[in-house]
Structures are given as C-alpha cells and as structure tokens.
Amino acid sequence: xxxxxxxxxxxxxxxxxxxxxxxxxxxxxxxxxxxxxxxxxxxxxxxxxxxxxxxxxxxxxxxxxxxxxxxxxxxxxxxxxxxxxxxxxxxxxxxxxxxxxxxxxxxxxxxxxxxxxxxxxxxxxxxxxxxxxxxxxxxxxxxxxxxxxxxxxxxxxxxxxxxxxxxxxxxxxxxxxxxxxxxxxxxxxxxxxxxxxxxxxxxxxxxxxxxxxxxxxxxxxxxxxxxxxxxxxxxxxxxxxxxxxxxxxxxxxxxxxxxxxxxxxxxxxxxxxxxxxxxxxxxxxxxxxxxxxxxxxxxxxxxxxxxxxxxxxxxxxxxxxxxxxxxxxxxxxxxxxxxxxxxxxxxxxxxxxxxxxxxxxxxxxxxxxxxxxxxxxxxxxxxxxxxxxxxxxxxxxxxxxxxxxxxxxxxxxxxxxxxxxxxxxxxxxxxxxxxxxxxxxxxxxxxxxxxxxxxxxxxxxxxxxxxxxxxxxxxxxxxxxxxxxxxxx
Amino acid sequence: xxxxxxxxxxxxxxxxxxxxxxxxxxxxxxxxxxxxxxxxxxxxxxxxxxxxxxxxxxxxxxxxxxxxxxxxxxxxxxxxxxxxxxxxxxxxxxxxxxxxxxxxxxxxxxxxxxxxxxxxxxxxxxxxxxxxxxxxxxxxxxxxxxxxxxxxxxxxxxxxxxxxxxxxxxxxxxxxxxxxxxxxxxxxxxxxxxxxxxxxxxxxxxxxxxxxxxxxxxxxxxxxxxxxxxxxxxxxxxxxxxxxxxxxxxxxxxxxxxxxxxxxxxxxxxxxxxxxxxxxxxxxxxxxxxxxxxxxxxxxxxxxxxxxxxxxxxxxxxxxxxxxxxxxxxxxxxxxxxxxxxxxxxxxxxxxxxxxxxxxxxxxxxxxxxxxxxxxxxxxxxxxxxxxxxxxxxxxxxxxxxxxxxxxxxxxxxxxxxxxxxxxxxxxxxxxxxxxxxxxxxxxxxxxxxxxxxxxxxxxxxxxxxxxxxxxxxxxxxxxxxxxxxxxx
Numbered sequence: 001x002x003x004x005x006x007x008x009x010x011x012x013x014x015x016x017x018x019x020x021x022x023x024x025x026x027x028x029x030x031x032x033x034x035x036x037x038x039x040x041x042x043x044x045x046x047x048x049x050x051x052x053x054x055x056x057x058x059x060x061x062x063x064x065x066x067x068x069x070x071x072x073x074x075x076x077x078x079x080x081x082x083x084x085x086x087x088x089x090x091x092x093x094x095x096x097x098x099x100x101x102x103x104x105x106x107x108x109x110x111x112x113x114x115x116x117x118x119x120x121x122x123x124x125x126x127x128x129x130x131x132x133x134x135x136x137x138x139x140x141x142x143x144x145x146x147x148x149x150x151x152x153x154x155x156x157x158x159x160x161x162x163x164x165x166x167x168x169x170x171x172x173x174x175x176x177x178x179x180x181x182x183x184x185x186x187x188x189x190x191x192x193x194x195x196x197x198x199x200x201x202x203x204x205x206x207x208x209x210x211x212x213x214x215x216x217x218x219x220x221x222x223x224x225x226x227x228x229x230x231x232x233x234x235x236x237x238x239x240x241x242x243x244x245x246x247x248x249x250x251x252x253x254x255x256x257x258x259x260x261x262x263x264x265x266x267x268x269x270x271x272x273x274x275x276x277x278x279x280x281x282x283x284x285x286x287x288x289x290x291x292x293x294x295x296x297x298x299x300x301x302x303x304x305x306x307x308x309x310x311x312x313x314x315x316x317x318x319x320x321x322x323x324x325x326x327x328x329x330x331x332x333x334x335x336x337x338x339x340x341x342x343x344x345x346x347x348x349x350x351x352x353x354x355x356x357x358x359x360x361x362x363x364x365x366x367x368x369x370x371x372x373x374x375x376x377x378x379x380x381x382x383x384x385x386x387x388x389x390x391x392x393x394x395x396x397x398x399x400x401x402x403x404x405x406x407x408x409x410x411x412x413x414x415x416x417x418x419x420x421x422x423x424x425x426x427x428x429x430x431x432x433x434x435x436x437x438x439x440x441x442x443x444x445x446x447x448x449x450x451x452x453x454x455x456x457x458x459x460x461x462x463x464x465x466x467x468x469x470x471x472x473x474x475x476x477x478x479x480x481x482x483x484x485x486x487x488x489x
Numbered sequence: 490x491x492x493x494x495x496x497x498x499x500x501x502x503x504x505x506x507x508x509x510x511x512x513x514x515x516x517x518x519x520x521x522x523x524x525x526x527x528x529x530x531x532x533x534x535x536x537x538x539x540x541x542x543x544x545x546x547x548x549x550x551x552x553x554x555x556x557x558x559x560x561x562x563x564x565x566x567x568x569x570x571x572x573x574x575x576x577x578x579x580x581x582x583x584x585x586x587x588x589x590x591x592x593x594x595x596x597x598x599x600x601x602x603x604x605x606x607x608x609x610x611x612x613x614x615x616x617x618x619x620x621x622x623x624x625x626x627x628x629x630x631x632x633x634x635x636x637x638x639x640x641x642x643x644x645x646x647x648x649x650x651x652x653x654x655x656x657x658x659x660x661x662x663x664x665x666x667x668x669x670x671x672x673x674x675x676x677x678x679x680x681x682x683x684x685x686x687x688x689x690x691x692x693x694x695x696x697x698x699x700x701x702x703x704x705x706x707x708x709x710x711x712x713x714x715x716x717x718x719x720x721x722x723x724x725x726x727x728x729x730x731x732x733x734x735x736x737x738x739x740x741x742x743x744x745x746x747x748x749x750x751x752x753x754x755x756x757x758x759x760x761x762x763x764x765x766x767x768x769x770x771x772x773x774x775x776x777x778x779x780x781x782x783x784x785x786x787x788x789x790x791x792x793x794x795x796x797x798x799x800x801x802x803x804x805x806x807x808x809x810x811x812x813x814x815x816x817x818x819x820x821x822x823x824x825x826x827x828x829x830x831x832x833x834x835x836x837x838x839x840x841x842x843x844x845x846x847x848x849x850x851x852x853x854x855x856x857x858x859x860x861x862x863x864x865x866x867x868x869x870x871x872x873x874x875x876x877x878x879x880x881x882x883x884x885x886x887x888x889x890x891x892x893x894x895x896x897x898x899x900x901x902x903x904x905x906x907x908x909x910x911x912x913x914x915x916x917x918x919x920x921x922x923x924x925x926x927x928x929x930x931x932x933x934x935x936x937x938x939x940x941x942x943x944x945x946x947x948x949x950x951x952x953x954x955x956x957x958x959x960x961x962x963x964x965x966x967x968x969x970x971x972x973x974x975x976x977x978x
C-alpha cells in the first residue's frame with residue numbers, strides 16, 4: 001500500500017484506504033429470512049448457494065498461500081523495473097494461463113529507482129568516547145536523490161512537525177540535516193485506524209524533504225512511518241515539490257530518531273550520511289490481466305486485483321503478494337468448481353503501485369471507453385489480516401443491495417459493509433468514471449509493523465487468514481459478476 | 490545476559506538464570522502481624538521502616554533512568570575492550586565517587602573481538618530471476634573467526650537439531666554451510682520461562698559451529714536466539730570446541746532461516762557469506778567497585794551489581810545498562826536518605842559478562858580470602874521489566890528468614906521469593922564459596938525480543954519499571970546489609 005502526496009491532499013483529515021469505523025450494516029446470521037421487499041432481487045438463490053460453495057472451497061485451499069510463498073521466497077523483492085518484477089509478471093501470466101483464463105500483459109512504462117549504499121552515523125555528540133560513533137539505522141525513501149558517494153557530514157537539527165520547522169527558520173536549518181520526529185500513532189493502529197495514523201505520518205514522508213530544502217537543509221530524514229520498534233526503518237516514496245531543491249531523503253528507525261532527539265538538546269550533533277540510490281531511465285513493464293469470460297454479459301467486467309510490485313527491503317509478502325495471490329485464487333476456485341459467471345471476472349496483478357501508480361493510471365486511460373461497463377473493481381492491498389467485511393465506495397444504496405452477500409460472509413466473521421472514501425490505490429483512477437470500488441476490510445493491527453520494511457516476509461502471513469481473504473475476494477467477485485442486474489452507480 | 494556452554498552443561502534441562510516457577514513464598518499483605526517465633530530476629534523495626542523509605546525514594550527518583558540514558562545514548566555500545574567500554578568505566582567511577590562512595594577500578598584482562606563486515610545472500614535458488622539474489626540478514630556470533638575478506642560461496646544444508654545434523658553425516662555436510670533451524674520457544678518466553686527457552690536455543694549458539702565443523706562444514710549459521718520477528722539477528726558468544734576446526738559462525742534472522750528452510754527442499758541453494766570480524770590481543774579493562782562502608786561490620790559485604798559491557802549491535806540499554814543503573818541508584822538513595830548500613834554495601838559494575846566473564850571470575854579469585862565475609866551478592870541482568878520478587882540461591886531456610894523484606898516489596902507487587910539454581914552470571918563464581926546470591930525476578934516477556942540485537946536501546950526501558958527494579962535492589966541490599974545477624978549459609 002502506498003499513498004501519494006496527491007491522495008493526501010484530496011483526503012487530508014478524512015478516511016484513508018483502510019480507514020473508517022462507519023459500518024453501514026453488520027448483518028447478523030439470526031436476521032429474519034428474506035421477506036417481500038420493494039428492492040429488486042440482485043442475487044438468485046442459486047448464486048447465493050454458489051457463494052457458499054466458493055467460501056468453503058477458499059477456506060479449504062492452500063493455493064493462495066503457495067502463490068504468496070512463490071512470489072516472496074522464490075522470486076523475492078519486486079520493485080518496479082527490477083528483474084524480479086519482470087519474473088513475477090511472467091510467473092503470474094503463466095499461472096493464470098494454466099488455470100484456463102484468457103491472459104494478456106498490458107504494457108506500461110515504470111520508473112526504475114535502484115537502492116544503493118545507505119549508512120549513517122553520529123560522528124560528534126555530547127559525551128562520546130574518543131574515536132567512536134553512534135550508528136544510525138536508516139533507509140533511503142523511494143525516489144530520493146543520492147548524497148555524494150563518499151557521503152555528507154553536517155550538523156543535525158530536529159523538528160517535531162512542519163510548524164516547528166518553520167519556527168526554526170532558514171538561519172537554523174540551512175546547511176544542516178533535518179530529522180523530523182513525527183511519531184506514527186500506534187494506538188490508532190491498534191484501534192483499527194492504522195490508515196489514519198499512516199496518512200498523518202505519510203505527510204512527512206511525502207512533503208518533509210521539500211519543506212526542509214526550502215529552508216536550505218542539505219538532507220531530510222523522517223522518523224519511520226510504522227508501528228514496530230525493532231530498529232527497523234520503513235521506506236516508501238517521497239515526492240519532491242517543483243519549487244524546492246531536491247535533497248537526499250531517508251527514514252531512520254524510531255530508535256534512531258529518539259536517539260537524535262535526546263542528544264540534540266544536549267549540544268552539537270553531527271551526522272555522516274551516505275545514501276547512493278540511482279534513478280535510471282524508465283523501463284517497460286506490465287499489468288497482468290486474466291479474464292474468466294462471462295457467459296451472458298462478457299463485456300461487463302468485475303475486477304479483482306492486487307499489486308505485483310513491492311518495495312525492495314523485504315520480499316513483499318503482505319504488500320502485496322497476498323493481494324495478488326487471493327485474486328489469482330478467485331480464478332482458480334471458479335474454474336475448480338466449474339462455475340459460470342454471467343459477467344467477466346478480470347483478475348489483475350497491477351504493476352508499480354508503490355512508486356508511480358502507472359499500472360492503475362495506464363489501465364484507466366487505456367480502458368476508458370470500457371469503464372462504463374466495469375461493474376465493480378476490487379483490490380486487496382492491506383495485507384492478509386482477518387477480514388471483518390468489505391470496504392466499499394459507491395452509492396449509499398449499495399449497502400442494502402449487497403446485504404445478502406455480506407450475510408454469507410458473516411459465517412466467517414467477514415460480514416461488515418464499511419463505507420470508505422477510497423478502496424484501493426490502483427483502482428482509484430476508475431473512480432472518476434463512477435466504477436464502484438471494493439477492498440477487504442481487514443484487521444490491520446500489525447500491518448504497519450512490517451509494511452515497507454525488511455520484515456515484510458512470508459512468515460507474516462497466517463495461512464487461515466489469507467484463506468479468509470481469498471474467500472472474501474471469491475465471494476464478492478462472483479457475487480458482483482453474477483448479479484441479476486448491475487449495481488446502481 | 491549471557492550463558493556459557495559450561496553453564497548449559499551444568500544446568501541442561503533445569504532452571505536457568507531467569508527461570509523457575511517454584512515460588513517458595515508469596516507473602517501477602519493480609520497475613521497476620523508477627524507473632525512470637527522460634528526463628529531469630531533478622532530485621533529490626535527501624536530497618537523495616539528504612540526499607541519503606543528506600544522503596545518510596547526509589548520510585549520517586551529518575552536517577553537510574555538518567556544513568557541508563559547516558560550509558561546508552563551518550564556512550565553507546567560497550568563491548569569489552571572498546572573505547573566506549575573504557576569511557577563507561579570512567580563515567581561510572583566518577584559518578585559513584587560524586588555520590589560519596591569509596592571507589593576503585595579493579596584491573597582485569599578482557600578479550601577484544603571486533604565485528605567486521607557481515608553480509609550474505611542466496612546466489613542460487615529454485616525459481617530465481619536471472620542475476621538476482623535473496624538477501625540474508627545475519628550477524629556474526631561473538632568470537633567467530635572470519636571468512637576470507639571476499640567471502641565464501643557454498644551450498645546450504647539445513648538441520649533442525651543436532652540429531653538431524655548427525656543423520657546428514659559428513660557426506661552431506663562437508664564443504665557446505667549448515668543452517669540450524671532450532672526455533673526459540675516464544676510461548677515459553679511469554680509464560681515467564683524465557684530462561685528455559687533461551688537455554689535450549691543457546692545450546693545451538695554455543696555448540697552448533699563445532700558440531701558442524703566436525704562433519705566438514707565450512708560455516709555454521711543458527712536461527713537467531715530470540716523471540717522477535719522483525720528481520721533482526723541476535724548475536725551472542727559462540728564457543729569453539731578444542732576438538733573441531735574453527736569455522737565462521739553467525740546468526741540469521743528468523744525470517745531468513747525460514748526462507749532457507751523453504752528453499753532447500755526445492756533444489757540447490759547456494760549462499761555467499763561474508764563475515765570479517767577480528768580477534769585482537771587482549772586488553773586491560775576494569776570492574777568498577779564502589780563501597781558504602783558499613784558502620785559496625787565494614788568487613789562484611791553485600792554486593793549489588795550489573796554489568797557494564799554490552800553487545801555491540803544495540804546500545805545495551807536492557808543488557809545491561811539497566812542493571813548498572815539500578816545498582817548505582819542504591820548508592821545514591823542510601824546517601825540521599827543519610828542511612829547508615831551496618832555492613833558494607835558494595836556497588837559493582839562488572840566488565841566482560843558477555844564474552845568471557847572475566848570480571849566476575851577475576852573478582853572471585855582476587856577476593857577469595859574475603860568471600861566468607863561476603864554476606865550476599867545481587868546482580869540485575871534480565872532487563873528492566875516489572876519485578877515480581879527476588880530470585881535467590883542459597884539455603885532453604887532463607888525463605889523464612891527473608892519474609893519480612895518480601896513483605897515490604899509486596900506493596901509494589903515485588904514480594905515473591907523465587908528459588909533458582911543461578912542468580913546471575915557475574916556473581917556465579919562466588920557460589921562455590923557459599924555466598925548466597927540474588928537477582929530481581931522480572932517480567933521477561935519481551936526481554937528476548939531485544940536481547941543482543943540492534944534494538945536493545947533506551948526506548949525499551951519503561952521508567953516506572955526501572956524505578957521498581959531500583960527499589961528492589963535498594964530494599965534488598967540495605968536489608969541484607971543491616972540484618973541483625975548474617976544469613977545462614
């Protein structure tokens with residue numbers, strides 16, 4: 001999951017991708033059985049029976065887990081433009097073809113940013129033993145420019161927030177390295193509002209380097225955007241503003257931010273910083289698109305998706321091999337159960353969600369003429385935690401219409417219908433065309449521990465919970481593809 | 490905290506430093522007030538009143554926290570023989586002198602092992618994209634020899650335990666890198682038996698390299714001894730056996746051990762390994778010893794202590810700046826409250842607990858003649874978690890004798906008397922002379938998350954809990970120093 005500066009501007013202070021506790025409906029198994037209703041029938045008894053079959057089959061299958069394992073362990077980190085990203089494109093295309101889907105790869109151009117050396121140390125600080133340093137553990141932010149190859153050494157100033165940076169002014173900032181101390185709100189994350197905490201912190205990841213550069217800073221470091229405290233830096237894209245010089249940008253571990261914060265008030269603190277990433281020319285890459293053709297309305301499309309690219313520090317298991325795997329599983333299960341959706345279910349593995357969103361944007365442009373026929377689009381990009389229900393963006397009446405599907409999923413504790421402002425980064429470019437968008441509403445308490453770090457690895461996936469996410473994807477995708485009439489939009 | 494191969498042999502399968510659920514006595518506040526008893530009086534009403542004063546003063550003071558902060562943040566990692574270890578000796582000696590203690594530094598010789606480069610990657614594995622590797626995050630074990638500077642590349646074999654290594658035999662092991670998969674038992678740690686889980690896992694850290702070398706392995710890596718899963722390797726000493734070639738030895742993060750374990754059954758896995766630590770000549774270092782002279786029996790001694798050296802990856806806040814700080818606080822509080830212990834309270838900051846135990850061993854030799862006059866020795870070396878009571882090693886009747894002190898500490902939930910086989914590494918050499926030994930019995934649920942890692946940093950200290958540990962140290966040290974008669978031994 002990524003959040004751009006633009007999406008922050010659009011949604012500052014309101015609900016983010018994962019967020020919102022506003023449950024439109026918590027369907028309960030003990031509710032009365034259907035009675036005559038003025039609303040039209042969307043889901044036939046046969047469809048509802050098939051949804052239950054899909055749900056059971058998803059929970060019994062390890063197909064999705066094996067996909068996450070292959071993408072994470074056998075292929076590894078998949079940053080856009082990397083050999084691993086290309087290998088993943090080929091792997092997923094081959095797997096979907098083997099399942100019997102109509103598969104194509106759709107070309108996009110992606111940025112190619114390559115991490116380099118990244119080390120830092122405090123070389124001068126109060127109380128230090130002669131000829132010693134304090135190591136600073138950090139990582140370059142995606143898109144960062146490099147320091148000189150031999151590094152740079154400068155005094156450190158700290159700012160708790162943008163206001164404090166402004167109050168320091170050019171006099172205290174120019175020529176120095178600024179460390180921003182904004183702290184990811186762990187309590188919010190534990191309470192299911194990790195998206196809000198993320199949004200607040202990402203404002204610094206996106207905008208702090210340019211804010212510091214406008215006052216003459218030579219580099220900007222943020223306290224990592226994340227909830228873990230295991231000396232683990234969290235990467236993610238930064239966004240250089242056009243009106244500011246570009247300066248090297250990194251994220252330090254929470255411990256190292258705290259260390260700097262404790263030493264700076266005691267006296268002079270100097271840091272040596274080496275960050276040597278490179279921005280190479282853009283390269284060709286691909287969204288992988290696999291269709292399960294609809295039997296009666298093949299031109300009408302329901303997308304189920306995740307993104308294939310990942311950050312480069314970990315192996316991208318939760319962000320977002322999991323989303324790709326549960327989407328592939330929809331194709332696998334529908335084929336395995338020999339179900340026949342009326343509309344086309346389109347499985348997409350997006351490319352470049354993390355540092356450009358080129359996959360989602362290019363798709364919305366290339367398929368603009370067909371978007372009125374896109375009945376719905378789903379994306380799973382919040383890890384593989386137990387799903388509580390579904391997030392949805394669309395007309396208020398969706399909640400009533402979709403209740404019967406939620407009721408099926410209530411059997412596995414996934415029956416909430418949760419209205420959100422954005423349901424997924426890659427599918428957000430379709431929102432303007434009025435496509436209703438969906439994503440699993442997941443338990444995200446630990447997501448921001450691992451997100452964008454070296455610890456985003458296979459062991460973070462709980463097989464049963466991944467299968468629950470496969471179930472919610474299969475049930476919703478098939479339900480939306482088999483409705484008696486399209487959703488109101 | 491460290492555990493040597495020797496201590497494991499002595500205590501395999503029984504209780505380790507932190508361990509034992511065998512509570513001799515859980516003194517309760519509602520017990521009947523003292524009645525005539527056949528046991529002699531050990532603690533006068535005045536002493537008991539002073540213990541309460543000390544307890545309150547410890548909880549109200551931030552002195553110990555400031556010491557941990559200085560040792561961790563201003564001095565930093567303090568591996569034996571390092572400039573930081575020397576700076577820490579000077580700092581603690583100066584601080585104890587400033588408090589008014591009689592201070593001396595007692596010379597010891599310590600090993601000087603210096604970490605070098607440490608990187609590893611899987612360079613061949615099933616499913617890999619061309620020209621890619623999978624990064625392996627690891628750290629050298631203390632005392633490890635180096636690989637060639639340019640590294641070594643070899644096939645990887647895995648062994649779940651020593652028995653599986655033997656069953657592989659020389660044919661499958663020779664020429665390869667062995668990865669041991671023994672998994673630290675997190676459930677044990679959560680249940681307060683972290684010492685047992687640690688002991689089981691440390692057997693691999695100590696003995697696995699030589700076991701692999703006997704079968705011709707070229708390097709040995711263990712799954713990290715610890716409970717955190719944040720791609721964090723845990724260092725600690727290894728012990729080369731005399732009958733085996735020395736081979737490079739490291740610990741990989743739990744994630745990387747899992748990665749290797751998942752790939753090896755699929756086909757050939759080759760690893761490039763670079764570990765370049767150096768073992769330099771031994772250097773002079775010091776235990777810091779500060780006496781609060783006793784008023785009536787100055788020759789009788791009660792030790793309160795922690796160890797000043799730390800591993801080099803983190804800043805050694807929980808292991809063991811905390812132990813040094815709460816020991817220093819005993820000196821501070823007794824002086825501040827103008828109390829006059831009958832016996833001498835000796836504050837010791839030990840050197841070289843982690844990779845040699847030279848401080849504790851040298852003290853026991855140099856002070857052998859005085860050990861009969863060592864009434865008791867305490868060491869805090871299990872972090873700074875809430876103390877539940879006191880661990881003690883000595884005669885069974887200690888439990889009855891010491892009940893009144895436990896009762897004072899029950900007010901802060903620290904009243905358990907917990908019999909153990911060893912109460913602290915540095916004080917264990919005194920056990921042979923019959924010196925009763927003590928340590929705080931601490932909540933260690935998270936201790937093995939951070940222990941011996943880069944994440945052993947100041948933020949892991951909860952100020953209130955550190956103060957509780959200072960209270961238990963001050964109360965016990967003063968109680969033992971002010972008893973009406975010495976403990977039975």
